[in-house]
Amino acid sequence: MTKEGTPVVAGHVYGLRLWSLSTGDGDFRLSSANARHEWRSNETRAKCGKDSHAAPAKHCSCGYYCFHANRETMLKVLMTTRRQVPGVFIAGVVKTWGRTEVHADGIRSEFASPDVLFLPGGATAAYKATLRELADKYGAEIWTGSGPQLLQRMEQDKPGLSSSLVQAGRRGRRRSRGTT
Numbered sequence: 001m002t003k004e005g006t007p008v009v010a011g012h013v014y015g016l017r018l019w020s021l022s023t024g025d026g027d028f029r030l031s032s033a034n035a036r037h038e039w040r041s042n043e044t045r046a047k048c049g050k051d052s053h054a055a056p057a058k059h060c061s062c063g064y065y066c067f068h069a070n071r072e073t074m075l076k077v078l079m080t081t082r083r084q085v086p087g088v089f090i091a092g093v094v095k096t097w098g099r100t101e102v103h104a105d106g107i108r109s110e111f112a113s114p115d116v117l118f119l120p121g122g123a124t125a126a127y128k129a130t131l132r133e134l135a136d137k138y139g140a141e142i143w144t145g146s147g148p149q150l151l152q153r154m155e156q157d158k159p160g161l162s163s164s165l166v167q168a169g170r171r172g173r174r175r176s177r178g179t180t
């Protein structure tokens with residue numbers, strides 16, 4: 001633990017999240033819907049937008065946010081991507097590392113990188129092409145399958161925090177809002 005009480009987790013921790021799509025300089029990019037932050041493949045270290053402290057900090061909302069993978073959050077992200085309208089949401093797996101704040105519903109991390117993008121069943125040709133372009137840009141994999149299949153694959157290949165660490169993080173912590 002650091003002096004702020006932020007655990008440093010060894011290795012990579014994976015979680016679920018949604019991105020929105022933005023178009024900068026003629027190409028597609030993953031963006032954070034809440035914080036108007038574009039994810040750049042070469043810039044993954046979180047910064048606090050409010051203060052000069054290192055991100056994430058316990059009493060702040062900074063850091064890269066993702067959900068713990070479970071049936072509920074998988075359903076939530078897949079339902080959102082099913083609409084496939086322009087300005088679409090992209091769901092997938094984020095790889096995180098470094099300093100980490102643990103919350104009941106997810107984590108905030110110091111470093112994060114898009115690792116897997118989910119291709120919804122019956123996706124339009126345009127959605128597929130966009131996903132391929134994004135996967136190339138970020139060096140991410142593309143997975144397709146049902147919610148339970150995607151969850152099982154995550155458990156095998158891209159696990160999240162152990163339940164004991166999540167339980168420890170649930171005690172006395174508030175849900176975080178407005179993070180990147």
Ligand SMILES: [Zn+2]
Pocket residue numbers: 048049050051053055056057060061062
């Ligand atoms: Zn902060």
